[in-house]
Amino acid sequence: MMADITPVLERADANLPNSLERLFDLIRIKSISTDPAFKAECRKAAEWLAAELAALGFEASVRDTPGHPMVVAHHGAEKATAPHLLFYGHYDVQPVDPLNLWEAPPFEPSIKEVEPGRKIITGRGTSDDKGQLMTFVEAVRAYKETRGALPCRITILFEGEEESGSPSLKPFLEANAAELKADYALVCDTGMWDRETPAISAGLRGLVGEEIIVTAADRDLHSGLFGGAAANPIHILTDILAGLHDETGRVTLDGFHEGVEETPAEIKRTWETLGRTAEKFLGEVGLSIPSGEKGRSLLELTWARPTAEVNGIIGGYTGEGFKTVIAAQASAKVSFRLVGKQDPLKVRESFRAYARSKIPADCSVEFHPHGASPAIHLPYDSALLTTAKIALSKEWPKPAVVIGMGGSIPVVGDFQTMLGMESLLVGFGLADDRIHSPNEKYELQSFHKGIRSWIRILDALAA
Amino acid sequence: MMADITPVLERADANLPNSLERLFDLIRIKSISTDPAFKAECRKAAEWLAAELAALGFEASVRDTPGHPMVVAHHGAEKATAPHLLFYGHYDVQPVDPLNLWEAPPFEPSIKEVEPGRKIITGRGTSDDKGQLMTFVEAVRAYKETRGALPCRITILFEGEEESGSPSLKPFLEANAAELKADYALVCDTGMWDRETPAISAGLRGLVGEEIIVTAADRDLHSGLFGGAAANPIHILTDILAGLHDETGRVTLDGFHEGVEETPAEIKRTWETLGRTAEKFLGEVGLSIPSGEKGRSLLELTWARPTAEVNGIIGGYTGEGFKTVIAAQASAKVSFRLVGKQDPLKVRESFRAYARSKIPADCSVEFHPHGASPAIHLPYDSALLTTAKIALSKEWPKPAVVIGMGGSIPVVGDFQTMLGMESLLVGFGLADDRIHSPNEKYELQSFHKGIRSWIRILDALAA
Known part of the structure; x- marks a missing residue:
């Protein structure tokens, strides 16, 4: 029987102010990968992350590529029977133009209360993907500080070229396949279904x-x-x-x-129950009429076409x-x-x-x-996905849903084809996070409950 | 009987080195009218011109508009019976981007020998329109220095917004109609037919x-x-x-x-004799196939369609x-x-x-x-045009031709409709002057023989 994780969750809660300070430090580094002017900043972000992981007891290193460096870090598990997980995130961010549309400087993060009880973290990369990857780092920290050990063996891979086409990723995976191969990959670069409902993404364009x-x-x-x-x-x-x-x-x-391929009628019916209409989804960005192919539902247009x-x-x-x-x-x-x-x-x-x-x-x-x-489609009924679904549902007000995704996370395909690993895609972004746009933000709740979610998932996967 | 103009022409020849110095001073002023960053430079160009004209005995003034200022200057004629001419040019220039394609800085003019005996003046505005308008100023100077008087009564109007749609021109002409109305307008913003053949433009799009x-x-x-x-x-x-x-x-x-309207067959036949083929004309800029409407000759495409x-x-x-x-x-x-x-x-x-x-x-x-x-069409057989044609033909190796024009010089229409004046469009630019492009130039010969051409035209019009 596993130890109770309540102390780990409580530690994460107590750590939150310091966790935010660390996230802010990372956001202040202007790691725009697509613009050569920010090359040194990208390296700085990689070095900052490697140092953080080393301080947590990882064997961590910054690894050169022809482009921006990778961060690779390893940590053993409490029990030898626990699974080996590869966690992936990216420390690079999108350009910030047009700068004049930002209400606050993109690289000076801050906490803002937007309505009573709802706070956001503002700044470029808060949601995509620095805030997200730090949920995992802070979950690991809570385990280490509480138990002095981790429930699973963990390898971490942080990339610095995700926003510029990941030119170095495939060669790096190939050259370091033995080192990076794990039982499963965890990828944190996706979103919630809504503020109350966590999501696991099973299809990506x-x-x-x-x-x-x-x-x-x-x-x-x-x-x-x-x-x-x-x-x-x-x-x-x-x-x-x-x-x-x-x-x-x-x-x-x-x-x-x-x-x-046409989406099976059964899947389309499940999607209909999610209640995402064009009016609601497009209404949030000032539009109302789905453009693109006629005669398709909004979720088909953004997930399956x-x-x-x-x-x-x-x-x-x-x-x-x-x-x-x-x-x-x-x-x-x-x-x-x-x-x-x-x-x-x-x-x-x-x-x-x-x-x-x-x-x-x-x-x-x-x-x-x-x-x-290429597009990626993960099995809707794998053990990995089912375990994570249960763990997530314990943390959030509503049970987790399995969804498609309009975006692309090429690394998931590479993990599958090059390392033979299934990926679990869990993230805590929201549709209105304005990733890639001015005024990007991440919900404080996403960050906090995101950390707690990973604690629960690691615990569940260790069992 | 008119006095011999040989001494005036000789004076223009002797003046040439100093004429060039003055032109260079004007080119150094970055009077890009479309970009608000160069507002002060536009005024500087206007003031420079007004001072030059005042030094030549004109009653010259810089006149404010809601945009860039106008320069207006007046000078009487030797004989009261001589015609009153309004000379128009523009002191503003096009933006210089992309700057990296310029072989020499656009606002640092120089003389370059491109082949034995052929020199060019390089820089933004050399051909469009500073070099051109200075041919007239220097022609006037040669008259003044030789005879102490001018053969015609002359009013000069220099505009500073020609490259940005001339927003202030119509209101200015309206408000100053009585002052600016003359017998004829001379407009120097057009080109030669080729290096040896001067041209008078009778149609403008x-x-x-x-x-x-x-x-x-x-x-x-x-x-x-x-x-x-x-x-x-x-x-x-x-x-x-x-x-x-x-x-x-x-x-x-x-x-x-x-x-x-379809171009009359007779005009199209005249155009055919000019021998401008698509291969030659487009070949100079790295192209060969006329784009645009099918089944039209090159001159139709650029002048009449x-x-x-x-x-x-x-x-x-x-x-x-x-x-x-x-x-x-x-x-x-x-x-x-x-x-x-x-x-x-x-x-x-x-x-x-x-x-x-x-x-x-x-x-x-x-x-x-x-x-x-609107488009402008001037009568092919007016006295003004015929007189100028004879005068130009004396200066250049080949007789002047009357041509159409693809560009637009809105002021010609305004002179016609608002001041009831016919315009004579004479200029000395060449098709390869790269106006509006990097590496704009003006032939030294255009400048020199341009000055001499105006001396001859003024003399002919005075008779």
């Missing part, structure tokens, strides 16, 4: 990122002199992008829907005022969310072939890949 | 500038969470822009072609790397070149109605106007 650069003339041209005769790369690019969807919102690329999305576009004169120029170049960043068995590389090739077919003979196009990962 | 801003959600969204369900303003915008042309390159807006051109577009993440964001907003700057009797305001309204029709009910669109002017 894949992702293909692609940058396209169209070049026409060898210089910017005056639209008076050349307009009507010279190719305009913005016209070519907008034509390519506008052609990605038909009038029903369906992606038009050749072979794109190969491997896309593939998309093509333009994430950024730039070309020509974009400053104040007006300039009658025909640009030499225009570019866009495009991403595809994948489901079922869609092949990321085939999708990329299909996009490139389509775009090339739209380029006039005297113009040119260049592509830059930014990550490619 | 009109221009409508419009900025469109599409807003979807009230914040940037994560494309994993929201992709497939939330409206993406870049998709809406690219769809609007891509729909501006049909597959034949024809603009699709309702009523857009109202007032567009209306266009819709996207001059700039921006939305979402455009920095280094990748960010899976759905932007809250996307915007573009669009311009329409007009011909014949197309109504600029109707074109603007048609574009807005079309764009609005593409905006989903939960999204919004905003428009900002940036100038509107």
Whole structure:
């Protein structure tokens, strides 16, 4: 029989003020991985984490990669029979532009009471993913401080390139497979169903990122002199992008829907009981009408259907005022969310072939890949998932639900294919956390009960 | 009988080194009118010009407007019977981005020998329009220094907002109509036919500038969470822009072609003799295939056909790397070149109605106007034009030709409608001057023979 975890939970409660101080220290480090200007800050975050883990008794190290470093740490279990778990999180964060929309500086975290009894932690990375990964570190701390030992053998892997396509992840997993292989992986980069209901994510969409650069003339041209005769790369690019969807919102690329499967009616019925309507979900961000494919429910659109999305576009004169120029170049960043068995590389090739077919003979196009990962579907009825579901349901007002996810966590696929590990996806973010946007926040309750949730999950998995 | 102008021409030749020094001083002033950061520089350019003109004996003043100031200067004629001419030029210049493409700093002019016997003046505004307007000032100087008088009564109007839609021009002309009304206007903001052939422009396309801003959600969204369900303003915008042309390159807006007239066969035949082919014209900028409407000659496309051109577009993440964001907003700057009797305001309204029709009910669109002017067609056989043609033909290796123009010089229309003045459009720019682009230049020959050309034109008009 396992020891009672009440003292561990109480320790976590007592630690909370100091846990927050530590989280704040981590948030203050501007670890924006996609922008080379913040390279040193990324390393600083890795070093800060390794030092924290070492102080908790882990054998911890900062491991160089061609990009930002990984943090790897190991700790043994109280009993040799306990399972070995690999915990994954990422210490890098998204860029903060447009900075002028932030109500408080993104790297100066603070606690704000937004309504009586509800406090939030503000700052870039609070929810994605520093606040989340620290729930696990603090759960471990509560165990160590209470019992001097951990209930499971734990390996920790913190990545610093999750927000920039994880270029070093696969090679690192490959080179260190023996060291990183565990019984299960725990991934903390997902959300709750709502404020009262914890969630375990069993399906994730894949992702293909692609940058396209169209070049026409060898210089910017005056639209008076050349307009009507010279190719305009913005016209070519907008034509390519506008052609990605038909009038029903369906992606038009050749072979794109190969491997896309219809969601079983039974799963769709379960989703309906969750009560997430387009009005409620989109209403929170000032919208009301689902865009995208016609005739699909909101949860189908965001969990089970593939998309093509333009994430950024730039070309020509974009400053104040007006300039009658025909640009030499225009570019866009495009991403595809994948489901079922869609092949990321085939999708990329299909996009490139389509775009090339739209380029006039005297113009040119260049592509830059930014990550490619297939969709992931975890078994809805595994022992891992069932155990975690029960543990989570003890902590929160409502029982845990098993859901799909619109986002992509490529590492889950890599753990499966490269290390043969099933992943448990548990996280405490909320839909209104504004991750990737100005004014990102994490609920204080997510942080506090998140720590307690991991204590319960570790205890349950050890049994 | 008029006095011989040989001494005046010789004086201009002797002055050349000092004329260049003065031009360089003017180019060093960063008078970018479209960017509020350069407001003080615009005023400085106006003050510099007024001081130069005052030193030449003009009654010169800098005149405030709600935007950048005007320069107005008056000088009497040797004989009361001589015509009164209004000379127009603009001292403002285009922005210089992308700065990294300039081979020399844009505001540090220099003379460069590009091939034996051919020198160019480098820098922003050398060709558009500081170098051009200084040809006239230096022609006047040569007269004054030789004869102590001018052959015609001259009023000078220098504008500082030509590159940003001339918002103050019409009100200024209206308020100062009596002071500015002359017998003819001389406008120096156009080009030569080729290095040896001067040109007089008899047709100019009109221009409508419009900025469109599409807003979807009230914040940037994560494309994993929201992709497939939330409206993406870049998709809406690219769809609007891509729909501006049909597959034949024809603009699709309702009523857009109202007032567009077919060019008479006789004019088209004259154009054919000029020998400007798509291969030659586009070849100079790295292109070869005329884009735009199918089945039209290059000169028709650039002189006689209306266009819709996207001059700039921006939305979402455009920095280094990748960010899976759905932007809250996307915007573009669009311009329409007009011909014949197309109504600029109707074109603007048609574009807005079309764009609005593409905006989903939960999204919004905003428009900002940036100038509107109709096309101008001057009589091919007026006395003014014929006189100038003879004078120009004396200065250059080949006789002057009368041509159309793809660009827009709204002031010509305003002179016609508001002051009842015919304009003579003579300039010495070349197609490869890279106006509005990095590495703008003006041929030293354009500057030198430009000065001499104005001496000859003033002499001919005085007779």
